[in-house]
Amino acid sequence: MSANNNIYKPFKARLEKVIEESPLIKTLVMVPETEFSFKTGEFIELTLDGIGEAPFTPSSSPFVKDRFEVTIMKAGYVTGLMHELPVGEVLGVRGPFGRGYPVEEFFGKEVLILGGGCGLAPIRSLLYTLIEYKDKIKKVILAYGSKSPQDCIYKPLFSYLNSIDNFEAHRTVDETTDDWDESVGVATVLLDKVKVDIPNAIAVVCGPPVMMKYGTFKLLDMGFPEKDIYLSMEKNMSCGLGKCGHCMMGEYFVCKDGPVFTYDEIKDLPDIW
């Protein structure tokens, strides 16, 4: 059995650049040592040699082949150490794994994206993908919430999106400072402000569990059908193969059957949020 066909064995990637997005969130730009491509919404397992690995959905464009980015919130032991890595460090990568966003199904429709906190990472990859297909998408609306202005990540992204025809981006913060002139309140408040042709739209939600839950309920109240709400479920994905059991959500293995699910697929399962 060679290393090439052993799915448990990571390939190597070199850390090229670290971008500080917020006090708790950094983006690692990495150059893979072997050919690597992914579809938007699929995820990888990123390994710190001899220490541990953690799942991340790349936040970069799948159309960029020579490097990829992962945006990491300092939330535990491994992610804390990942924040301290020097440029040039070699990491391990397994994947890509799972089922990403079915972008072709969004063609001809409006796409309403609700994101919160570090949940904007997979969404940024999706947005880059939708930009590539902008002639096939009717409209893209991003509604993003963060705790405070300084917790808002990808700051240049919003003006860039607003400069593209049929793309609009809105931000809100839970707590404000004097120089903030955008919305205040949880992410769902933005949904009252946007104009969506719901029968011809789909919604995408990614963020912390509490935002996913109330964001989904709000979208249902607005009239989105359950099958048109796409959720990126981030659980404790470990093996990436649908085997180890750590990410089981009802009958599903989030790492293999997801991480992207429609709400109607998972609504009856216990403890999804």
Next chain:
Amino acid sequence: MNNLPEPDVLVKHYELTADAWEKAIGTLPGSHTVYAPVKRWGSLDYEPITTENIPAIVYNEPKPVSPLKLFLLPVKENVVLEPDVNKPLVVIGTPSCDLWALDLLDRFYLNSDFIDPYYKLRREKMILIGTACHSLLEHCHCTSYGVNPWPEKNHDILLSQSNGKFFLEVLTEKGEKLLETLKTGLEIPAASNGLPEELIQKRRSVKSQIDQANKKLPNYQETTSAVKNAGEEVWEKYAETCVSCGACATICPTCTCFLLIDRPGFEKVKQMDACQYPGFQRVAGGEDPHRKHHIRFSNRYFCKYVFRPERYDALACTGCGRCIEACIGKINKNEIFMEITR
């Protein structure tokens, strides 16, 4: 993988004296790794067999302490290095409950989505000599799951012992090949008749004893809906004495969960894990859908009786009763099923 032969085509019967059988097994160590049930301090478990301890092998007694899965899914294994599997592995004395469990394990680890290379290699090298149970233990309840106490599938040779004689039924090509090795320097005559009537009667008798001992248990077909409809209070009540030790999952012939542990050099060690351990589903930041003990406790029942059977069309509980014997909280899953189907 289907080791089941076409009936009456491949099945060949052989009959040996005890002395000849022991000589035959004696041809294996060296070219094969051999394990068989041996009794120590009153408990029966698989032990490595050498030419020295062949007479200590126990035949036709109910299940060894260890489930068969441990030969395929070691407690710990480095899954980046080459697997340490060379010789064929012969396991003598596999009971029906463990053989049925292979249906699920094979569908889980050899499905078209992903074939686990380590499992596949071990499975291919494994030759199974099944034996019928000629008695039962306190918590044996295979028949309530539609599993008979004699090997019906996934074995290569069926071995039976009666009145100092050994009867072999060779069922697969792997079994045929092993028989050739067993015959080295030895005559193993084909039996003119099938299994002696006395052995058939013994099987029937054990089946009816297991049926009788478990007559209050619901039928397997009822378990899925019973678990789905059980109230939260049931899980809360039975989780009270659960100490989250994970023994039920470790000893279960069909539980498959594992943990990947990192080692220097980007190596990964795959280690047996259990959904009953606190923090099994916890993510960075502390969110844990199974934080509540009774939810974690109920997960094992949902997995065994709802998720796995629906997804893999195979039994995820074969009624071996090991989880009941292993539980230090004295939790008896059969009592739970009697309560939730009342």
